[in-house]
Amino acid sequence: MFEVRFHGRGGQGAVMAAQALASAAFSEGNYAVAFPYFGAERRGAPVLAFTRVDSKKIYRKTQVYEPDFVVVLDDSLLEMVDVTEGLKDGGVVVVNTRKKPEELALGENIKVATVDATGVALEVLGQPITNSSILGAFAKATGAVSMDAIEKGIMDIFGNKIGMKIAEKNCRAAKAAYDRTISADGRPREKEFEKKPKWLPDVKELPIGGAGVKMETNAGMIGPGSFLENKTGGWRTFMPIVENDKCVACQLCWYFCPEGCITMVPYDNNRFKKGIAIDLDYCKGCGICAHECPTHAIEMKR
Amino acid sequence: MSIGIKDLPEENLFTAGHTACAGCGAAIVVRNIMKVLGENTVIYTPANCLLVFGATYPHIAWKVPYHHVAFENTAACATGMKRALNTLGKEDTTVVGFAGDGGTADIGMQALSAAAERNEDIIYVMYDNEAYMNTGIQRSGSTPYGAWTTTTPAGKVIKGKELFKKDVAQIILAHNVPYVATASVGYPQDMLKKVEKAKNMKGFRFLQIYSSCPTGWRHPTDITVEIANKAVESGMWTLFEAVDGRMEITHRPKERIPVQDYLKLQGRFRHMSEEQIRILQNWVDKKWDRDSRLEKALKMLDESTD
Numbered sequence: 001m002f003e004v005r006f007h008g009r010g011g012q013g014a015v016m017a018a019q020a021l022a023s024a025a026f027s028e029g030n031y032a033v034a035f036p037y038f039g040a041e042r043r044g045a046p047v048l049a050f051t052r053v054d055s056k057k058i059y060r061k062t063q064v065y066e067p068d069f070v071v072v073l074d075d076s077l078l079e080m081v082d083v084t085e086g087l088k089d090g091g092v093v094v095v096n097t098r099k100k101p102e103e104l105a106l107g108e109n110i111k112v113a114t115v116d117a118t119g120v121a122l123e124v125l126g127q128p129i130t131n132s133s134i135l136g137a138f139a140k141a142t143g144a145v146s147m148d149a150i151e152k153g154i155m156d157i158f159g160n161k162i163g164m165k166i167a168e169k170n171c172r173a174a175k176a177a178y179d180r181t182i183s184a185d186g187r188p189r190e191k192e193f194e195k196k197p198k199w200l201p202d203v204k205e206l207p208i209g210g211a212g213v214k215m216e217t218n219a220g221m222i223g224p225g226s227f228l229e230n231k232t233g234g235w236r237t238f239m240p241i242v243e244n245d246k247c248v249a250c251q252l253c254w255y256f257c258p259e260g261c262i263t264m265v266p267y268d269n270n271r272f273k274k275g276i277a278i279d280l281d282y283c284k285g286c287g288i289c290a291h292e293c294p295t296h297a298i299e300m301k302r
Numbered sequence: 303m304s305i306g307i308k309d310l311p312e313e314n315l316f317t318a319g320h321t322a323c324a325g326c327g328a329a330i331v332v333r334n335i336m337k338v339l340g341e342n343t344v345i346y347t348p349a350n351c352l353l354v355f356g357a358t359y360p361h362i363a364w365k366v367p368y369h370h371v372a373f374e375n376t377a378a379c380a381t382g383m384k385r386a387l388n389t390l391g392k393e394d395t396t397v398v399g400f401a402g403d404g405g406t407a408d409i410g411m412q413a414l415s416a417a418a419e420r421n422e423d424i425i426y427v428m429y430d431n432e433a434y435m436n437t438g439i440q441r442s443g444s445t446p447y448g449a450w451t452t453t454t455p456a457g458k459v460i461k462g463k464e465l466f467k468k469d470v471a472q473i474i475l476a477h478n479v480p481y482v483a484t485a486s487v488g489y490p491q492d493m494l495k496k497v498e499k500a501k502n503m504k505g506f507r508f509l510q511i512y513s514s515c516p517t518g519w520r521h522p523t524d525i526t527v528e529i530a531n532k533a534v535e536s537g538m539w540t541l542f543e544a545v546d547g548r549m550e551i552t553h554r555p556k557e558r559i560p561v562q563d564y565l566k567l568q569g570r571f572r573h574m575s576e577e578q579i580r581i582l583q584n585w586v587d588k589k590w591d592r593d594s595r596l597e598k599a600l601k602m603l604d605e606s607t608d
């Protein structure tokens with residue numbers, strides 16, 4: 001049996017990738033299941049999906065806690081999520097990133113493989129959708145399924161959902177990614193993630209009425225307003241660029257920003273004029289501020 | 303002078319760091335409503351997007367006391383909270399239930415109707431994103447005709463929802479409560495005024511607020527507000543309020559734009575045939591006519607009883 005955990009963001013298609021991998025393994029005569037983490041995932045928020053493959057019937061119904069392989073669709077997750085948590089010794093982690101495997105500090109007794117799946121997807125599909133490319137990289141880095149099988153899996157799952165033509169393109173992306181995957185040679189680096197404090201209080205450890213108690217713990221803040229610790233800026237693809245010269249302080253962007261991360265501030269070049277400041281720690285890059293600004297003082301840029 | 307954008311405080315009682323999708327209309331609505339309601343407020347939310355994106359253990363975006371029990375009992379729980387506060391001598395605390403359209407038009411209707419009948423001293427806000435979004439876009443009684451959802455798929459035979467949107471605000475109006483209003487994420491002035499009015503009244507107050515949802519409606523994240531504007535300009539959404547049953551339309555589009563101009567911005571309507579669009583336009587024309595007549599009738603009714 002081998003078990004795979006996919007890390008992605010809502011909307012990146014981690015579940016489809018997990019399904020296509022299961023279908024690929026099935027086409028090679030295995031039993032296979034794929035399923036998402038049950039939870040309420042929003043677009044952009046970290047999500048999980050799993051694939052489990054065996055030569056025998058599979059009765060294990062749990063999530064995957066000790067994967068043989070881990071697939072990371074978005075390298076911005078590496079800072080937020082302990083992606084190699086529970087990864088077996090000798091296990092493989094496949095990461096979509098421009099970096100070389102040696103540059104990633106994900107643990108010592110594991111193998112790291114990287115691929116610029118976003119680059120491949122932009123080239124082949126014209127869109128930064130990486131859930132097919134990453135499967136090519138998976139085949140190359142793990143050898144757990146063949147590239148032929150991956151293509152079958154993609155044709156099956158993607159073909160059904162978005163049509164054969166697009167599925168074929170996705171196969172091409174997977175193949176290109178297969179060729180461009182690099183595996184680490186040399187000693188993998190010690191894991192850096194664990195040095196950060198882990199979340200501590202469990203429900204039983206909280207004081208009664210814990211939701212109302214504001215508390216500093218060694219892992220961070222809990223209680224009212226504590227969501228401020230969740231920096232959502234990592235969700236962003238486009239960034240608002242402000243030209244305060246044009247700002248007329250109408251406060252429309254300030255009102256309409258779903259995050260409330262815009263503040264009205266004295267404008268530097270002219271002390272008697274107000275402008276805006278955007279807290280990029282939280283800005284998700286929705287573009288509403290730019291769209292609603294009557295004087296086009298905000299522009300969304302990559 | 304009634305309240306405007308520039309009167310709102312800088313502090314957010316619903317903080318950043320919440321996990322709503324980028325461009326979420328409900329997040330805009332809730333954040334700004336809290337600026338009007340202020341600190342002396344307690345909140346109830348049933349199961350919905352807002353519950354999840356506003357509080358997921360161990361983090362909470364609310365800076366005021368906040369409570370959650372179950373999906374179907376917003377009005378009942380808010381009632382209990384209000385009565386408990388009264389017993390503690392905290393009569394001036396505002397109790398607000400924030401429920402989605404599924405939690406209001408469908409599963410929450412019974413508790414809602416009962417609380418309205420008893421004229422409980424609470425504010426009930428229905429943020430209307432026209433489907434069950436938190437569980438992955440299932441249709442509700444508030445989903446409009448023609449809309450694609452995962453339970454009203456768009457295929458060869460069936461093309462999106464075949465039934466029409468339930469008019470929840472009118473249902474509550476029929477309960478003869480002190481305040482009923484509709485508002486929209488796209489009309490700040492109108493919404494802030496209504497929230498302030500509701501805050502300063504006693505008894506049962508109901509607000510149904512149009513809250514665009516880029517994820518469920520399949521539209522780009524930056525046009526959340528534009529879509530809300532087109533909803534009102536096309537007549538798909540009527541902005542009105544009713545104090546003691548005296549209904550008044552608070553924003554009349556000078557000339558209604560074709561409903562097609564509203565539909566074409568959203569993926570959930572992309573499959574609609576010309577015939578379907580005609581049916582929906584017809585429904586909008588009738589609704590607008592009915593709303594206008596209702597407004598007249600309810601005003602007249604009031605004069606005749608004076």
Ligand SMILES: Cc1ncc(C[n+]2csc(CCOP(=O)(O)OP(=O)(O)O)c2C)c(N)n1
Binds near residue numbers: 349351437
């Ligand atoms: C009794 C019960 N049934 C079903 C659910 C699952 N559930 C959680 S949130 C939700 C959808 C809520 O939809 P809506 O009220 O429209 O709010 P939205 O998520 O769209 O904001 C459902 C069905 C539940 N929590 N409780």
Ligand code: SF4
Binds near residue numbers: 260278288289
């Ligand atoms: S892009 Fe969206 S989240 Fe970012 S500041 Fe503008 S409105 Fe806020």
Ligand code: SF4
Binds near residue numbers: 043325326431
């Ligand atoms: S699904 Fe819609 S309502 Fe729910 S958080 Fe996302 S944008 Fe907001």
Ligand SMILES: [Mg+2]
Binds near residue numbers: 402403434
């Ligand atoms: Mg809803």
